[in-house]
Amino acid sequence: MTGRTDTALIIGDMQTGILANYAFSRAPVPPMRSLVHAARAHGILVVFVRTELRASGADVSENNTLFTAFHQAGPLFHEGSGETDIIPQLAPQPEDVVITKRRTSAFAGTELELVLRAHHVESIALTGVATSAMVAGTLYDALDRDYRATVLSDACADAEADVHDFLMARIFPGRGARVMTGESWLSEW
Template identity: 90%
Template sequence: MTGRTDTALIIGDMQTGILANHPFSRAPVPPMRELVRAAREHGFLVVLVRTELRVSGADVSENNTLFTAFHQAGSLFHEGSGETDIIPQLAPRPEDVVITKRRTSAFAGTELDLVLRAHHVESLALTGVASSAMVAGTLYDALDRDYRATVLSDACADAEADVHDFFMERVFPARGARVMTVESWLGAL
């Protein structure tokens, strides 16, 4: 391990299929590109998270109506479809970590916590789509696991702008997260 390993940049669900089918998800790409460049420059761990479900549906419970709908909606979240690939603008490098999740939170049923602790990470900078789903779920899990968490507001997006704003202005700060713009966070490095 080289560089600073106390901070990780987490980028969630920036997948080719999501960006192709949900235009709101494209807005965070330019700030994310700058974040990835700066994180690597500062020796931070870069973690790219994607949602992927088994084609057979073995990992989808009928009790989970959201993920059942995701699975039944075609190949958008199916393993091996190509639609779950991280977008080329954020292509992982060998030193980056790619986490495959099968639920909303990047911690649920994944090795994310293990990887972060192996790198002695204590602080997370969280980005991704959607603000009210992946970002919120991962943030709550991170805070419950005693990570310091910052959500980078302009590197997140939600289908509804007012929902995004509500989470950034009210919900996340009330839960104990810092909310900053990418420019502010980079300026504090």
């Protein structure tokens, strides 16, 4: 099959600790499994992004109440805890890339853009949890960096279903992103 070297599938925060502690985060797993399998088969770069904080708290400012709460919640987001590992159902393969982030956006302070540029990626398909956090933050950064962005609605989830629906129906398309199901995205190949 011909490789799609201009495209990357980004999967955010599908970590063992998150899925064990937040029931809403389990819903996107079945479509993600199909997407990851198909992306690899079509030569699309698969990028896993995970949130990981230093156990010492050196990367958490008291000014950032959200990440302070994450850090203080115990090892759920602590580097090396095992809870930040990508879930086994989506196990990264040697050809995949795993990016560690320490903020909401997958671009903030990471090597994601370097990896995407090295692979000549111009289009991303974005998935993950939570829609109102990682997905939204990464999407806005991607659009500001001139990537063509598609959000795969059934491969994202949020603790607040109405917020997920509002972002997918109104906000993301209004920002210039395409929103579609994973199956629709796959059918374009």
